[in-house]
Amino acid sequence: MMKAKLSLVTLGVRDLERARRFYRDGLGWTLAPGSNDHIAFFEVGERLLLSLFGWEALAEDAQLPAAGEGFRGFTLAHNVTSPERVDEVLAAAVAAGARLVKAGQPTHWGGYSGYFADPEGALWEVAHNPYMDLS
Template sequence: MNRINLICLGVRDIKKSLNFYRNIGFSTHENADEPPIVFFDNQGTKLELYPLDELAKDINAETPPPLSSGGFGGMTLACNMKSKEEVDAAMERVKQHGGVVVKPPQDVFWGGYSGYFQDPDGYYWEVAYASSWKFDRNDMLIIEART
């Protein structure tokens, strides 16, 4: 069970979220304007958008978990880049397409360059770079064991 194949985000407005993620560079084969579900193709995983209330019902049809009214849920998503310029460009695309930059990219305590944004549903994304990072042939970040 050592893999994550799919990350599902419950969204309040699937059309708005579909357009946002398309506009910031996520790729999908979906052609409908307002589909019941969306899958984006990524390197190593898929990102899924699904109506939030339906996702809660899928967890428990009789007693769905209460929907969050906002705030920080203790989870972030991340996109790791290969340069500071890529981080800056990604964050600019996010701003242009309705994302909210909550922490502009900056040099950070762990030696990298990082910023955070929120998508239309309030999910937090980190966009980061570190000069020490290496990527495999599929552009997946290599995390080496600490000695």
């Protein structure tokens, strides 16, 4: 059996330096040890890293074709403490170079969320879930 645990999320990016600048300089995240000219690591939680790796190199590593655009079949999520904070984070991401995909709005499940795409097109949901304890 495989233990239910997520340690690393790797985004394949076409422009590693642009992506690194967006997360480091635009969003204010700190590069983690092990980052170099070929990969960038950011600590995003307890024992969880976000990794940025060249698109072609990541496809080659997985032995898959590198072609493919548009919706990639997944999103990343960042949960915050209020609907107002959702709007603040979306605005900060756009100011850092993200594209607003969906403005913050009430959800069918009782929360509030919106989406932005980072400069490489990865979709991030910014959400307030009133049923989730963030303390």
